[in-house]
Amino acid sequence: xxxxxxxxxxxxxxxxxxxxxxxxxxxxxxxxxxxxxxxxxxxxxxxxxxxxxxxxxxxxxxxxxxxxxxxxxxxxxxxxxxxxxxxxxxxxxxxxxxxxxxxxxxxxxxxxxxxxxxxxxxxxxxxxxxxxxxxxxxxxxxxxxxxxxxxxxxxxxxxxxxxxxxxxxxxxxxxxxxxxxxxxxxxxxxxxxxxxxxxxxxxxxxxxxxxxxxxxxxxxxxxxxxxxxxxxxxxxxxxxxxxxxxxxxxxxxxxxxxxxxxxxxxxxxxxxxxxxxxxxxxxxxxxxxx
Numbered sequence: 386x387x388x389x390x391x392x393x394x395x396x397x398x399x400x401x402x403x404x405x406x407x408x409x410x411x412x413x414x415x416x417x418x419x420x421x422x423x424x425x426x427x428x429x430x431x432x433x434x435x436x437x438x439x440x441x442x443x444x445x446x447x448x449x450x451x452x453x454x455x456x457x458x459x460x461x462x463x464x465x466x467x468x469x470x471x472x473x474x475x476x477x478x479x480x481x482x483x484x485x486x487x488x489x490x491x492x493x494x495x496x497x498x499x500x501x502x503x504x505x506x507x508x509x510x511x512x513x514x515x516x517x518x519x520x521x522x523x524x525x526x527x528x529x530x531x532x533x534x535x536x537x538x539x540x541x542x543x544x545x546x547x548x549x550x551x552x553x554x555x556x557x558x559x560x561x562x563x564x565x566x567x568x569x570x571x572x573x574x575x576x577x578x579x580x581x582x583x584x585x586x587x588x589x590x591x592x593x594x595x596x597x598x599x600x601x602x603x604x605x606x607x608x609x610x611x612x613x614x615x616x617x618x619x620x621x622x623x624x625x626x627x628x629x630x631x632x633x634x635x636x637x638x639x640x641x642x643x644x645x646x647x648x649x650x651x652x653x654x655x656x657x658x659x660x661x662x663x664x665x666x667x668x669x670x671x672x673x674x675x
Contacts, residue, residue: 409513409527411611418504418534418604421622421670423451432463438551441489442467455499459542465489470549470587480559480569480586482638483646486549487589495542497600507533509607509619531607531619540626541597552586552640556655559586559640559647569647588649589638596662598628606670624666632658 429445443465451457465471465488513525552571559569571586601624608618635656637649 409611409614411527411529411609413529413531413607413609414616415606415608415618416531418532418606418670419454421604421606421620425449425668427668429463439468439470439489439549441465441469443489455502455536455538457497457499457538459493459495459497461491461493461544463489463491468549470551480552480640480642480647482588483641484638486587487547489546489548491544491546493542493544495540495544495596497538497540499536499538499600499602501537502534504532504534506530509533509605511607511609511617511619513611513614513617527611529607529609529619531605534604536602536604538600538602539597540600540628541595543593543595545591545593548590548592550588550590552588552649557586557588557637557649557651560650562639562646562648567645569642586640588640591634591636591638592632593634594630594632596628596630598626600624600626604670620670622666622668622670626664626666628662630660630662632656632660 425448427447429447432441432443432445434441434443443463445461445463447459447461449457449459468486468488471486471488507530508528509531510526511529513527515522515524517523557571559571561567561569603621603623605619605621607620608616610616635658637651639649640647
């Protein structure tokens with residue numbers, strides 16, 4: 386049994402006041418970051434994308450499994466339940482893709498090989514209680530010496546996505562599939578083709594992206610038994626990653642007017658096949674996370 390001083394943190398209007406209070410007795414039940422659950426299923430009930438013309442709200446699901454302590458496999462799926470451009474297909478005077486617009490979606494498969502692993506002792510924060518009174522929030526915690534594992538690895542994989550987009554001026558043109566000499570210029574506000582205003586068409590982009598990069602992971606798996614506060618812990622997995630990306634496949638869905646079907650073609654420089662991404666993930670080191 387170990388005795389530890391309890392700290393009370395008071396949050397009010399951006400000011401943090403820390404006061405030492407009574408001591409707390411605790412015993413360590415688990416402190417081994419290498420024994421965390423190696424299979425995890427996660428549900429993302431909400432995600433938001435607002436960095437392009439087609440802002441989305443949606444949900445997703447992810448799963449990961451670790452083998453032989455240094456090999457990880459991942460799979461993920463996302464589906465929009467609110468898609469700005471998808472709602473616009475009721476506009477009857479603009480060319481729309483053949484088969485209509487669909488809500489955006491993506492599917493990803495990947496893996497990581499961890500080539501570096503190190504475990505060291507750190508002071509970990511263990512929250513005991515939290516309560517709010519008016520504008521004040523009281524958080525009680527103790528600092529416990531425990532083990533933290535750091536892992537660094539290389540990662541790679543691919544994902545495929547379907548996204549609605551707005552056909553903008555100067556970037557795309559259409560080729561009549563029945564007569565290749567018949568072309569359609571988008572973005573001309575005075576242009577009407579086959580009964581449709583063609584300044585602002587809609588289509589669907591299908592992309593297949595390959596990626597490779599580096600991943601940093603930190604793991605804590607601490608569980609303690611405290612007097613008066615039951616079982617508490619610090620059981621977290623943080624992932625930070627950076628990927629280089631290349632898209633060998635970028636296709637655009639045909640659009641239709643009243644009697645014609647137009648194959649979408651892009652001008653030079655529109656298809657950006659190279660890119661990068663940076664991100665982080667957090668989950669509990671229990672079997673199910675978020």
